[in-house]
Amino acid sequence: MRVGLFVTCLVDAMRPGIGFSALRLLEAAGCEVVVPENQTCCGQPGYNSGDRETAKALALKFLEEFETCDYVVAPSGSCAGMIRIHYPDLFRDDPALQSRIERLSQHAYELTDFLTSVVKLAVIPGRFKGTITYHDSCSGLHELGIQDQPRALLAKLPGVTLVEMVESTTCCGFGGAFSVKFGELSTRMADNKCKHIEATSAGAIVAGDLGCMLNMEGRLRRRGNHTTRVLHIAEVLAGNEDDT
Structure with missing residues (x-):
């Protein structure tokens, strides 16, 4: 293939x-x-x-x-x-x-x-251990139905504990040009997302789109949160999260 x-x-x-x-x-x-x-x-x-x-x-x-x-x-x-x-x-x-x-x-x-x-990947090469919460990015969720797939793969990692946040499917406020055109509204949406992330006490927020990750990480750090890791699902599954 x-x-x-x-x-x-x-x-x-x-x-x-x-x-x-x-x-x-x-x-x-x-x-x-x-x-x-x-x-x-x-x-x-x-x-x-x-x-x-x-x-x-x-x-x-x-x-x-x-x-x-x-x-x-x-x-x-x-x-x-x-x-x-x-x-x-x-x-x-x-x-x-x-x-x-x-x-x-x-x-x-x-x-x-x-x-x-x-390909129905059965064996995940990563060995991630810790508590995470997952953000469902808008385009993948609404255009392609990406929601159960990342969770099914994460479930194959025995060291992972997934804690679902409130409104995991709500936009983080990035939206590409949306965050530029509507900065104030985007910031409020990002703040709401950060509050939901922090409420889970998870060690990492994981997502499938880098745009969302950059937006959430930037807002977390500006709010004074320098401990919650922001990782892509691929990094967790591949075991490359220490390279970020």
């Missing part, structure tokens, strides 16, 4: 260890992993802001880089959602390209969904 790993531009720029963790998990599942060196952005920022031409250009670049793979996997629900849900819309007026894009998008998965639904 030839799997293309889309690292995502945010992971590449801000926390590449997440990409290496995803790679380790895919290899543990027996996949032949391909990581195109020239990959960049999926085009989601342009698409969300109405710049369809830029989004189309990046989608075509993505197609050329990943079309030969059996599957495409991303450690991000928002990027996977862009590829799976929105790429076909970009080419609805171009039947030939849309056909190719749809073949690609139908085989695009968020990491935990791929590990549970496709």
Whole structure:
């Protein structure tokens, strides 16, 4: 099984260890992993802001880089959602390209969904021990139904105790450009999320999208919380959380 790993531009720029963790998990599942060196952005920022031409250009670049793979996997629900849900819309007026894009998008998965639904990873390489709480990122949850998958994988780690927070499915206030356009509202949402995290007394908040992680970690630290760790699900499952 030839799997293309889309690292995502945010992971590449801000926390590449997440990409290496995803790679380790895919290899543990027996996949032949391909990581195109020239990959960049999926085009989601342009698409969300109405710049369809830029989004189309990046989608075509993505197609050329990943079309030969059996599957495409991303450690991000928002990027996977862009590829799976929105790429076909970009080419609805171009039947030939849309056909190719749809073949690609139908085989695009968020990491935990791929590990549970496709390869059915039974043995988790990580050895994490501690109490965690999980934040359900909006795009993965609402576009792809990512909720049970990360919890099922975490349940395979005997050292993990999962404590569910209040409103785990409520937005953390990031939302990409939302946090820039509506800074005051975004801050209030992040504060609410931080209060729910801290109420669990968990040692770590775990999520599946780096954008959410950066937003929550930044707000936690500004509130004076320097002890709660902020980890990506891939880091926990792969056993690379000490590298962050």
